[in-house]
Amino acid sequence: MRRKFGALPIGVLTVALVASGCSETTNDPAGGNQQSVVQTGSIATDPADSQGPAKAVEGATKGGTVKLLHAAEFEHLDPQKIYVSDALSMATQFARTLTGYKEDGTGALKLVGDLATNAGEDVNGDCKVWKYTLKDGLKFEDGTPITGADVVYGVSRSFDPEWGVGPTYIQQWLTGAVEYNTTYKGPFQSAGAEVPGLKADGNVITFTFPQPQCETPYAVAMPTTAPVPQAKDTKGDYDRKPVSSGPYMIKEHAYDQYIDFVRNPNWDANTDPIRNAYPDGIRVEFGIDAEASANRIVANAADDQTAFMWANVPAAVLSKTNTPEVKERVKAGPSQYVEYTWINTDRVTDLKVRQALNYAVDRDAIIKVRGGTDQFGSTIISPTIAGYENFNAYDGGPTGNAEKAKELLGGKTIKLTYAFPNVPVRQQMAAKTKEVYAKAGIELVLTPLDPATYYDSVGTKGNQYDLIRGGWGADWPSASTVIPALLDGRTIRDKGNQNLAYFNNDEVNKEIDRIKGLKATESAAEWAKLDKKIMTDFAPLIPQYYIGNYEITGSKVGGTFLSDSYGHLTLNTMFVKP
């Protein structure tokens, strides 16, 4: 999944002009490169894990309203369209899915049945047929019971060719094709037709895949499987007001201004193993960029004590979070996101050049532009992924090795175009990157692109860019949502590519197929090996850093932690301190 660019901070300032006078700023050697916790993601085998209610949080009380300060409207609220981390985190509260993540803030991520009674039943033991049974007593916000048909209808909507913005795993797996909607086109264009491979019988839902898909329990945790009542489907307008199956529902949605979520009276805590739903309401306020949000929450005025944010505290505000009182309210940790500079292998065909680019990169300088909550990263998969192994195929030290790069280039000077979204922080990082590569005799031509259509421009095969800024986060803690999604050359299309290196290698493709057929327990280490092989032998990208999360809450927000599933402060256990 993708992350926001760190929205355009049409932004605001900051705290304590007075407080900060003339003290010396000293270098903090501990900075950027701390070692991170590796997640222990697992699929629950005990059905008791999937039973509600959720375990109470110590010291938690019911009541109050928490307030999310957010830069811009969620791109989507329609569960079948959601694919950005902020909306994914929000959706956990109004769109329940077949499975979900149970977390306690210690890094132990357990996948349990959410709507379903368990994490999934591999009927024949070959990962091809998966059976889910819905719990009893599940209801939509209007009181109508949630049935298997509602889940199937939800999935069917994700096939609509005009949408194409949500995750595509389930659709591709069901049809066994990358272009999943050539025959079946969703309930609007193929009204009456059946979703291929998907059946509901009362409360039982069966997925039948042509190929083995051993990670189905994870895939159905994405909001693709959120139930939608057909009678209340308002198509395009559903994006504004989806029907809730979770503990909260939308009371008022003033677009670009705010959303008020209130309790869903028809949600039954006894069916829900994941959510505590302590606050009486969740208010989301839009138009407050990260700078303003962070400053407000740091200042902790009465109104903002129940506030929190789903964006990193920006670099400029970081130093204001150093006092113990504020530090206590910061939640920092690793995320599943890795930042890359893609090398367009259609254009930069010389492996030596790609290796030189990898040697010369000054990660230290680049991280500092963003304010140092990230960690040096030199692998394709992030440390939060099962099987992760730390290595650097082109170790030029933290500040890069321009000499080694020059040596590889053999004295040539080269000129490359560098595409990035035209938002301030990316501009600065691009300027920094240009400066860094100049030292190795590589001239970068900076081409800032319109952020709204950035991925359209760079995702078009045959584009004119040599280097492309990009980033990726695993959809669940397995490299199967990273390497195949990004580097399987057979997925390259004319437009809308994720493989921004346009890298296509038979050997790698075969290896991808082989590992995909393995059980999750065996595949983890194999993916890590493939990661190393791709970097060493082909260098189609330059991993820059593992994005670190650094979010903050007001003093009255309790019980929350950074969720390992979507990388933001979790609402599941959040409560308002009295």
Add this chain to the structure above:
Amino acid sequence: MFRFLIKRLLLASTTLVAISIVTFLLFFAVPSSPAWVMCGRNCSPERIAQVEQSLGLDQPITKQYTDFVQGIFVGRTIDDAGTIRECEAPCLGYSFRSKEPVTDTITRSLPITVSIVGGAMVIFLTVGVGLGMLAALKKGTVFDRVAIGASVGFASTQTYTLGGVLLLVLVYSTGLLPNPHYTPITENPLDWASGMLLPWITLGLINSAMYARLSRAQMIETLQEDFVRTARAKGLSPGVVNRRHALRAAITPIVTIAGVDLGAYLGGVVITESVFSLNGIGREAAQAVTDLNLPIVMATVLLAAFFIVTMNIIVDMLYAVIDPRVRLG
């Protein structure tokens, strides 16, 4: 007077039509299609074509424009990605991002801008003009120097710097003022005012400075006019001369400028709105430009132009009322 009004109204409507045409053409010059933004990253060319069709973007530009105009006067039917929507007059189109008629977006964000501008206007018309007039009457005194010095100073700062510093000092560091926020005045007038205080102060101060300089200059000039001298010669007290004669004459050009400013500001104060995180009409417009959300862009541009043009007419009429020397014809 009546003839004048008719003539001005006709001219004003041609201006609005021209502006709408230029804005329309402008967005057809955009190299990327709104369909891309709508359809997302998995979009194939065929799908883009479909989306364009449903948005009516495949129609000839003249047809699209006449549809738009028709919508304003008699309403129209919009095919939004397969959903047929009836959009009643005045229909400014349908926002594909927020899934609602553009008029809804406007009615939500306009009150915010009106609140900011209205309050700031009160400040700069009272504080600014008052200070300027006083300074003119006390020309050459310490008061005059301080007032005029301060106003040149404030006139040389910008909302984003002054607003930033005020936010830091008055809100984040000391908590003296509440965070800027918007509550409808009908809901809680006190909260409305407290949330708007900082934008008012910022926009008010910077503009007060400008108005102070302006009114001082006008007043000084007026005081040198013959009719003022005559009034004094008649033996009228200085107070009466200043209030009855000079003030009235000096205020006329200020009303003109204030009117034009009001028109310009009501169309959106993007920077002020951004600095204080208030999603008024200016920010909606800026966002719409980034999203290539043509219906919103059209509506906000037209609305802004409408305010300017209308205020111009009102100002001209007021001019005739305030200044007996002006005869409209």
Add this chain to the structure above:
Amino acid sequence: MSNTPAAADSRSPSTEDTAVAVVQPETAAKAFVGRSPGQLAWIRLKRDRTAFASFITVVFFILLAVLAPVISRLYGITATEGFSEKLTYQGLPTGYLGGISGEHWLGLEAGIGRDLFMQLIFGMRTSLIIAFLSATISIVLGVILGIVSGYFGGWVDQTLTWFTDFMLAFPFLVFALAIIPIINTASYDVGEEVPGSFRIAVIIGVFALFGWMTTARLVRGQILSLREREYVEAARAAGAGSGHILFKQLLPNIWAPILVSFSLALPGFIAAEAALSFLNIGVVEPTPDLGRLVYYGRQWLGTPDWAYFLIPATTVFIAVLAFNLLGDSLRDALDPKSSK
């Protein structure tokens, strides 16, 4: 149609916030006996201490900007050179006051770690180029259109007046937001770098496009009142052509308000250019720019690197103030009624 009062639009193009009044001395051109108005003005200006101080400041800034490359060579650091090793992981420059030291006189930019002094003077270069060229082009445009409109009258005047109103009714920032990216992307092929100079030219063009109306109205008003004067009639009777009358008879009599307009338009454009950065349509990296520097710097207000905001912001403030004061003094000096 009645003439709109000349003072009706006080605003330079730009933003709601750049409140820089261009107050028009309507009477500036009235003739005096004895010394020429020009001589009188010069005498007044020389006596004005504020004007002198502002003038020196303006010259100082212009010199800094013009000599930036020379200064850079002497200083030994370029504008694009980074010193990330002197930053902490929170992006703050090490040392005192945002990294001010013998090597970095004004410290470093937080985050990106470039020398602030170099960014400042090279940024000033960009800002002043934009301001001067925008002001010059818009004033020239305004004067030409104003003269044509006022002198020829009739349908020419009506058309141009309508066009002026039309341009004034355009919301400038929204238009700038829309058109600047369009021009930049349409003028160059994909993958080709849009040079910084081109981006600057686009900004100047947009400013000029939206900056001429005030001057045009002012000049038109002046011409309307002048063209019926005896000396113009005399010239006409003597068989002088329109060109002669326009440029030899009328123009010399309205240069004073034009000069004032120009000097007051400059600070407006400096401030407006900074506002563009705020909306992300200004000058982009790696071209140094004063407006963008203020925009970045203000986010760091309240951190130990206060210099990052205060220094560029103060520079912009002083520059705008100096230009404003100079413009004011110029107006006072050129106004025969002024008792200063």
